[in-house]
Amino acid sequence: MGIPQQGQSPVDIAGALADIRRQDPPIHGGRVLAYVYDAGVAESMSAGLAALGAFAEVNALDPTTFPSVARIENDLVGWGLDLMQAPAGAAGVLTSGGTESCILAVLAARERWRRAGGVGTPVILLADTAHPAFHKAAHLLGVDVRTVPVDRSTFRLTDDAVAEALEASGDRAALVVASAPSYAHGVVDDVTGIAATCATRGIPCHVDACIGGFTLAYARLGGETVLPCDFAVDGVTSIGMDLHKYGFSPKGASLLLFRDTDLRSGTYYAFSEWPGYPVVNTTLQSTKSAGPMAAAWAVAHALGHQGFIDAVRRAREATRRIALTVESIPGIQVVASPDSTLIAIAGEGDDSIDPFRLADAMRRRGWILQPQPSLSDLPRTLHLTVQPVSLDSIDSFEADLRSACDEVRGLPWIDASTDLEAAFAALPDLTSGGPLPEEMAGVHALIDALPPEIRDPALSAIFAGLFTARRD
Ligand SMILES: Cc1ncc(COP(=O)(O)O)c(C=O)c1O
Numbered sequence: 487m488g489i490p491q492q493g494q495s496p497v498d499i500a501g502a503l504a505d506i507r508r509q510d511p512p513i514h515g516g517r518v519l520a521y522v523y524d525a526g527v528a529e530s531m532s533a534g535l536a537a538l539g540a541f542a543e544v545n546a547l548d549p550t551t552f553p554s555v556a557r558i559e560n561d562l563v564g565w566g567l568d569l570m571q572a573p574a575g576a577a578g579v580l581t582s583g584g585t586e587s588c589i590l591a592v593l594a595a596r597e598r599w600r601r602a603g604g605v606g607t608p609v610i611l612l613a614d615t616a617h618p619a620f621h622k623a624a625h626l627l628g629v630d631v632r633t634v635p636v637d638r639s640t641f642r643l644t645d646d647a648v649a650e651a652l653e654a655s656g657d658r659a660a661l662v663v664a665s666a667p668s669y670a671h672g673v674v675d676d677v678t679g680i681a682a683t684c685a686t687r688g689i690p691c692h693v694d695a696c697i698g699g700f701t702l703a704y705a706r707l708g709g710e711t712v713l714p715c716d717f718a719v720d721g722v723t724s725i726g727m728d729l730h731k732y733g734f735s736p737k738g739a740s741l742l743l744f745r746d747t748d749l750r751s752g753t754y755y756a757f758s759e760w761p762g763y764p765v766v767n768t769t770l771q772s773t774k775s776a777g778p779m780a781a782a783w784a785v786a787h788a789l790g791h792q793g794f795i796d797a798v799r800r801a802r803e804a805t806r807r808i809a810l811t812v813e814s815i816p817g818i819q820v821v822a823s824p825d826s827t828l829i830a831i832a833g834e835g836d837d838s839i840d841p842f843r844l845a846d847a848m849r850r851r852g853w854i855l856q857p858q859p860s861l862s863d864l865p866r867t868l869h870l871t872v873q874p875v876s877l878d879s880i881d882s883f884e885a886d887l888r889s890a891c892d893e894v895r896g897l898p899w900i901d902a903s904t905d906l907e908a909a910f911a912a913l914p915d916l917t918s919g920g921p922l923p924e925e926m927a928g929v930h931a932l933i934d935a936l937p938p939e940i941r942d943p944a945l946s947a948i949f950a951g952l953f954t955a956r957r958d
Contacts, residue, residue: 517854519856519876526797537784544776569707570725576744578744579750580740582774583737583740584694585622588623589622590770591692593627594750594751595752599661609629611655615671617694636668640822642673648662648679652689663691666702669697671867672821674826678714680721684721693722696727697828698828700733701827702826723744724742729741732798734789736782754768801876802826806824808880812887831855832866840900841866842927845927847890851889855868857926860934917950
């Protein structure tokens with residue numbers, strides 16, 4: 487499988503790549519309910535892909551050489567600021583994705599904290615449902631994390647819990663993060679209360695709307711009532727919202743918005759004390775492709791506001807229907823009523839269904855739902871990222887969900903905790919790149935059972951086993 491001595495023809499290359507790609511599940515059509523976001527509008531995706539190719543080699547490192555980069559970024563940031571009801575003076579930056587937006591939000595807050603005279607190690611306050619990107623940010627940026635449990639009946643982070651954690655953090659508190667919504671449970675934290683609590687203490691409040699920013703804004707513009715989570719809420723100082731999620735653009739684009747340019751300045755990095763070109767970076771990357779930003783611009787123009795309103799309406803309608811169906815099936819329930827377009831399914835009642843077994847039963851029917859392990863008293867669940875196209879196949883999805891539940895109802899939950907060694911032994915050797923088993927419930931149950939200090943290295947080891955290229 488190495489690189490050929492002589493170059494191959496474009497036709498041969500396209501064929502070979504298509505063969506490689508055949509291992510993957512379909513990106514379009516709504517069969518995969520995580521990782522992908524299909525608006526179901528062929529014209530917008532083809533406009534995005536054409537722009538991706540046309541701008542792939544434009545280097546967004548330098549908007550003075552490539553003015554198109556500033557033009558496109560300004561248009562996209564301006565759009566995000568409008569959607570998030572930003573006040574005059576607000577600004578933003580275009581990043582490569584949700585994780586980069588989270589990291590830069592933490593960096594901006596850390597820099598403001600330092601400029602304000604903060605000494606020692608700053609701390610950021612996160613719900614226990616906050617996306618791991620913030621833990622990664624803290625890890626990379628030398629910041630401590632104080633984890634705050636969400637309310638166990640609503641699964642939301644509350645202002646009371648934040649106030650208590652801020653009290654305990656004292657002068658080290660540099661940032662509070664709220665989610666809109668949380669990925670794991672699909673609920674919006676109490677942004678209004680949390681931001682007010684932050685504002686009275688002068689602490690920045692970041693809203694992670696990476697996955698919900700576009701859906702909640704366009705649901706509001708479509709006339710629905712949504713929970714407040716944007717700059718109209720006093721005390722919200724920054725917001726992340728991903729173009730490559732419900733902005734329906736190809737991967738590699740997110741917006742990070744700030745209430746003021748002073749906060750944004752913390753994400754910029756300039757260095758000229760070397761004999762080469764003066765480096766100015768607005769994000770973590772330096773050389774970067776303008777392809778994803780041009781693609782997002784093209785998708786936005788292909789859909790228009792009305793296209794987004796319609797797409798979000800369809801995704802929300804599908805979400806409501808699936809949630810109702812889940813509630814009507816014995817043995818499963820939604821963890822919380824969905825605030826946007828994400829659903830978490832848990833087992834319920836006497837005949838409680840194991841979500842991991844259900845994932846396998848759905849996979850046999852051609853649907854990919856995402857298993858989420860338990861965390862202390864938070865149960866194992868299945869995650870669904872519902873998309874506009876989900877409405878097209880809603881009847882067959884619901885029928886398959888019912889029959890999958892019938893298939894696995896009454897089966898014991900797969901529990902690896904009673905005999906971890908046996909559970910390990912029963913699995914193929916994942917850490918040496920062996921093929922993943924057809925039935926994944928055992929793997930997920932094992933991950934579920936491992937204590938976090940073993941779980942995380944084990945997960946890394948599984949990935950290391952997948953990336954096997956090395957010199958002998
Ligand atoms: C709420 C939230 N924040 C951050 C991220 C990280 O985004 P990305 O995978 O684009 O880095 C995600 C991803 O799903 C998310 O849902």
